[in-house]
Amino acid sequence: PLRVSCRVWEAQMWTCERWPTLKGRCQTGCWSPDGSRLLFTVLGESVIYSLSFSEYRGEMQGQVGGSKTASIVADLSETIFETLYGEERIGGEVHSMVWDPTGERLAVIIRGPPDAPGSQTVIAVFRTRNSPVFELLPCGFLRGECGAQPQLIAFHPCFKQGALLTVCWSTGKITHIPFFFVSAHVPVPSPSRSPVSVGASVREQPLFSEL
Numbered sequence: 409p410l411r412v413s414c415r416v417w418e419a420q421m422w423t424c425e426r427w428p429t430l431k432g433r434c435q436t437g438c439w440s441p442d443g444s445r446l447l448f449t450v451l452g453e454s455v456i457y458s459l460s461f462s463e464y465r466g467e468m469q470g471q472v473g474g475s476k477t478a479s480i481v482a483d484l485s486e487t488i489f490e491t492l493y494g495e496e497r498i499g500g501e502v503h504s505m506v507w508d509p510t511g512e513r514l515a516v517i518i519r520g521p522p523d524a525p526g527s528q529t530v531i532a533v534f535r536t537r538n539s540p541v542f543e544l545l546p547c548g549f550l551r552g553e554c555g556a557q558p559q560l561i562a563f564h565p566c567f568k569q570g571a572l573l574t575v576c577w578s579t580g581k582i583t584h585i586p587f588f589f590v591s592a593h594v595p596v597p598s599p600s601r602s603p604v605s606v607g608a609s610v611r612e613q614p615l616f617s618e619l
Contacts, residue, residue, distance in 0.1 A: 414478075416446065416459070436504045440538045441511045447481070449502040456482040456502065456516070458542065481544050484518050484532065497526045498549060508563040508571035511538050513547075513587055515573055517558050529557040531575065533587075550585065552577050 414434055417424040437448030446459045457478040486499035500520040507514050514534040520527025531550040537543045552558060556577040564572035570589035576582050 414448065416461075435502060438505055438507045438514075440507060441509050442538065445538055445542060447505065447507070447514070448478075449505070452501065454483060454485045454499065454501055454518075455480045456484070456505070460542070481542070482534075484516070486520060486524065486527065495526075496528075497524070498528065498530055498532075500527065503529075504561065506561050506563055506573075507536070508573075508587075509565055510571060510589075512536060512589065513563070513571040513573075514544070515550075515561050515563070517561060531558050531561060531573075533573075550575070552581075552583075553579065555579070556581070 415424045415426040432451040432453065435449045435451045435453075437446055439446055444461055446461070448457050448459070449455070450457070458481045459478050484499050484502060486497055489496045489498060497520065498518065500518050503517040503519050505514060505516040512535060514536050516532045516534070517529065518532055519529045528551070533547040533550060535545040535547055537545075550558075550573075552575070556579045558575050559578055560576040562574050564574065564584075567586070569586065571587040573585045573587065574582065575585065
């Protein structure tokens, strides 16, 4: 059988390390703002993997410094949530994900099984912390108007009040969703109409922690 591997290069001496135990090719990935951690997914799977990296100097310079194995930090398999509108089936294959420049929010597009009744494509939002230990905390889900599916997502590089997520929908619309951080000391407005509806919320318990 064809062996699939994930390769990471360092950009000084252009040496690389590879992880050959993956069951498929990489679907998407994103780096932490400080470049010390890579989150990635594999085509056909519903989990997020994590690789941590060390920075080498002196004689060790030019080495990638990646961890020996990739850790699973999130399982996004389909789950049923109870909401104000009834049961919601959310979960499936990870299509893409982005990490905001502050390192405090991670947005993930999840596509449900196409043949499953009631499955949908949503954006899952996580609170993250990379230091002193890595933690992943689920916040909730973002869903567009009826029939609209998220196609592309990106965080604004210079949003001072927190994190600003831009979403391009299948209907051609583009929306900007701000996440105001309490640490930014900025009053949070209460808009009369949100550009997206919140499909469900989850309890604030760590999905993954290195502790």
